[in-house]
Amino acid sequence: MAEVSKNNNGVVNAEEVTKILEKTRKLPPKLDAIVKVAAVAIGIYEILFIFHFTFSIYDLFSKIGIKISFLEGNFQNKQGEAFVLGMILVIAFLMYPLKKKEKYLKKVYSYDYLFVILSLVSMSYMFGRYPTYMVFYTVKGYDVLFGLIAIVMVLEATRRTIGWILPAIV
Numbered sequence: 160m161a162e163v164s165k166n167n168n169g170v171v172n173a174e175e176v177t178k179i180l181e182k183t184r185k186l187p188p189k190l191d192a193i194v195k196v197a198a199v200a201i202g203i204y205e206i207l208f209i210f211h212f213t214f215s216i217y218d219l220f221s222k223i224g225i226k227i228s229f230l231e232g233n234f235q236n237k238q239g240e241a242f243v244l245g246m247i248l249v250i251a252f253l254m255y256p257l258k259k260k261e262k263y264l265k266k267v268y269s270y271d272y273l274f275v276i277l278s279l280v281s282m283s284y285m286f287g288r289y290p291t292y293m294v295f296y297t298v299k300g301y302d303v304l305f306g307l308i309a310i311v312m313v314l315e316a317t318r319r320t321i322g323w324i325l326p327a328i329v
Contacts, residue, residue: 183256184253184265190253194249194250197246197249204242204243235289235290235293237285237289241285242282244309245278245286247316249278251319255319255320274312277308277312278312281305281309285305285309314326314329
């Protein structure tokens with residue numbers, strides 16, 4: 160395990176201890192902002208869609224002359240789950256390195272960005288395609304492809320965050 164430095168008073172730096180225990184990256188400001196935006200987006204989704212505040216907010220703004228057509232939409236639960244999963248995968252791939260070694264904690268590698276892009280693309284596809292599933296029960300080749308990509312991304316994010324045991328069981 161990596162050595163933890165102490166200051167002159169013998170006090171251990173809490174940030175170093177947390178970093179060693181969690182094995183997460185210290186992100187640059189731009190990527191840290193992306194992680195925070197993803198977390199806030201999940202929170203906004205929870206407030207708006209789970210508690211069904213969308214129509215109330217749409218009605219409030221329309222009374223003062225502002226039309227926010229996005230809030231008028233009626234999203235299915237599975238679409239929301241795809242959105243939340245996409246944001247969680249973004250956070251997981253940016254925060255947790257491929258391996259728990261010190262070398263991988265220093266920067267975000269190009270394959271991490273690839274995993275983020277694949278996650279967002281597959282979740283966006285599922286978000287956009289789900290209303291069609293409600294009407295037509297046909298499965299196309301792209302559905303299987305993006306489903307497999309989503310499964311692989313979830314298993315990889317699970318491996319990064321909690322280890323090999325759960326992906327091995329799956």
